[in-house]
Amino acid sequence: MVGMDNNMFRKLGNIFRYMKLEKEKSKNKKIDISLNIDTKIPKDINNIEIELKKIFVDSFDFILRKITIGDDFKREVIITYIDGMINEEIINNDVLERFLEFDYNKDNDEWTREEDIIQFIKKEIITASDIREVKDFKKTIESILSGDTLMYVNGADSALVISARDWKERSISEPVTESVIRGPREGFVENLKTNTAMLRRKIKNPKLKFETLTLGVETDTDICICYIKGIADENIISDLKYRLSCIKSDSILESGYIEQFIEDAPFSPFQTIGVSERPDKVAGKLLEGRIAIICDGTPFVLTLPYLFVETLQSSEDYYSRILYASFNRMLRFISFIITTMLPALYIALINFHTKVIPVRLLLSIMDSHEGIPFDPFWEAIFMSLLFELLREAGIRMPQPIGQAISIVGALVIGESVVAAGLASEIMIIIIALTAITSFIVPALSESLPFIRIILMIGANILGFMGIVIMLAIIMLHLSSLRSFGVPYLSPFSPFRKERIEDTLIRAPLWSMFKSSKLSSWKYSNNYSDDKNYIEKED
Numbered sequence: 240m241v242g243m244d245n246n247m248f249r250k251l252g253n254i255f256r257y258m259k260l261e262k263e264k265s266k267n268k269k270i271d272i273s274l275n276i277d278t279k280i281p282k283d284i285n286n287i288e289i290e291l292k293k294i295f296v297d298s299f300d301f302i303l304r305k306i307t308i309g310d311d312f313k314r315e316v317i318i319t320y321i322d323g324m325i326n327e328e329i330i331n332n333d334v335l336e337r338f339l340e341f342d343y344n345k346d347n348d349e350w351t352r353e354e355d356i357i358q359f360i361k362k363e364i365i366t367a368s369d370i371r372e373v374k375d376f377k378k379t380i381e382s383i384l385s386g387d388t389l390m391y392v393n394g395a396d397s398a399l400v401i402s403a404r405d406w407k408e409r410s411i412s413e414p415v416t417e418s419v420i421r422g423p424r425e426g427f428v429e430n431l432k433t434n435t436a437m438l439r440r441k442i443k444n445p446k447l448k449f450e451t452l453t454l455g456v457e458t459d460t461d462i463c464i465c466y467i468k469g470i471a472d473e474n475i476i477s478d479l480k481y482r483l484s485c486i487k488s489d490s491i492l493e494s495g496y497i498e499q500f501i502e503d504a505p506f507s508p509f510q511t512i513g514v515s516e517r518p519d520k521v522a523g524k525l526l527e528g529r530i531a532i533i534c535d536g537t538p539f540v541l542t543l544p545y546l547f548v549e550t551l552q553s554s555e556d557y558y559s560r561i562l563y564a565s566f567n568r569m570l571r572f573i574s575f576i577i578t579t580m581l582p583a584l585y586i587a588l589i590n591f592h593t594k595v596i597p598v599r600l601l602l603s604i605m606d607s608h609e610g611i612p613f614d615p616f617w618e619a620i621f622m623s624l625l626f627e628l629l630r631e632a633g634i635r636m637p638q639p640i641g642q643a644i645s646i647v648g649a650l651v652i653g654e655s656v657v658a659a660g661l662a663s664e665i666m667i668i669i670i671a672l673t674a675i676t677s678f679i680v681p682a683l684s685e686s687l688p689f690i691r692i693i694l695m696i697g698a699n700i701l702g703f704m705g706i707v708i709m710l711a712i713i714m715l716h717l718s719s720l721r722s723f724g725v726p727y728l729s730p731f732s733p734f735r736k737e738r739i740e741d742t743l744i745r746a747p748l749w750s751m752f753k754s755s756k757l758s759s760w761k762y763s764n765n766y767s768d769d770k771n772y773i774e775k776e777d
Contacts, residue, residue, distance in 0.1 A: 357397050387404065435463060618662050
């Protein structure tokens with residue numbers, strides 16, 4: 240059963256993920272996602288101008304300025320950039336003004352030699368802090384589109400990339416999706432460099448590595464792989480890089496695109512890659528040996544490997560005292576059980592096990608069900624669907640209106656449903672309690688509706704036995720899941736006592752963080768052998 244479930248969810252995902260790449264390999268075709276232009280930079284400044292105007296035709300935000308500099312020996316220079324993506328003050332003060340003030344009559348033979356002109360400008364004239372030389376014309380175009388300023392010099396076969404990026408961005412604020420009472424109030428923003436800087440400020444360690452790449456044929460989105468060298472597993476890093484290299488998509492607009500391309504079980508209701516917009520939370524995961532993927536243009540950062548136990552954890556657990564943190568974790572676990580099993584248990588009790596219900600309570604339930612045209616199963620399905628509609632409406636509507644819809648809609652519709660005889664009062668209470676407890680475990684919000692429906696189906700067919708069978712199927716599926724080679728139910732399955740202290744309860748920090756190397760899992764390509772996961776790293 241486990242093997243069958245594993246093949247259904249893991250292998251199907253691999254087929255969809257790598258089908259296109261294998262097809263391209265079989266045809267021996269090389270994909271060229273770059274611009275269809277010559278790689279060499281023309282030495283003639285006029286040819287450069289013609290090529291640039293041809294590439295950026297009908298682009299009003301493309302700025303090209305051609306100037307002549309020098310006294311006796313004059314040279315033509317092109318400075319080009321995208322309007323709105325650069326800091327014009329840097330270009331004016333550190334580039335243009337320097338060219339005008341520089342004394343070209345002094346002894347500077349390098350100004351007249353074409354082979355030395357780029358190095359001379361870089362060392363003697365321009366005072367910008369971040370400047371580099373490139374010899375590939377395609378890379379200069381990519382740099383312009385990324386917000387850099389390019390300088391082409393007549394007679395030179397290379398160009399200068401001046402980093403003066405500056406565009407309007409959202410200021411750092413508290414994350415909306417992961418609010419805490421105690422802890423940092425800052426969250427990731429849409430700027431890649433700002434996000435990496437926040438992580439660097441948390442972990443002041445030269446072993447913290449940031450590797451960048453671009454994804455998306457049309458978008459060329461900047462992606463950053465973040466990990467701590469010596470703590471993160473090199474096999475997982477290699478596996479991640481391979482999966483990222485297999486992505487052949489026209490666009491990558493958000494980290495969710497990447498998540499769907501690289502996850503282990505795309506057809507599973509459970510996510511195998513973590514998502515967070517809190518720098519402190521991501522920094523903590525990096526210190527445990529995980530890897531983060533930062534995507535330019537979104538505040539949501541991916542973390543992997545991702546375990547099921549993380550859905551019950553919060554960054555605030557480590558800032559609070561042990562008793563309160565452990566109590567909150569147990570509260571989340573109890574809420575998870577209630578929100579998934581309460582409707583199914585009610586259906587099983589009413590349809591199959593009425594004898595275990597106290598007589599007075601049973602009479603009250605029967606009285607509330609009088610005149611209801613649906614049995615408890617369809618009644619629960621109807622009310623669950625109604626709750627999901629209200630929740631979705633509250634999210635999609637503007638915030639002030641959305642809150643009113645969530646509160647007033649639930650009250651008015653709930654009373655109307657009971658008055659119309661479509662649902663009983665006890666069912667309204669059960670669905671309301673189910674909804675409230677689902678908000679306590681937001682990390683499972685995408686999985687809870689599916690789990691709830693599966694358990695209700697089992698309860699409607701076989702009662703308690705049906706619930707047990709469905710729970711067994713769900714547990715078998717969870718046991719078969721892997722997140723980049725790591726068992727999804729670790730450290731419970733396989734059981735590892737050295738990491739059980741940070742699961743349903745939180746042990747004292749001084750007993751958990753005994754060394755800087757917190758990661759104790761092992762990576763393996765063999766999904767059927769769990770021995771590598773049980774062994775602790777030396």
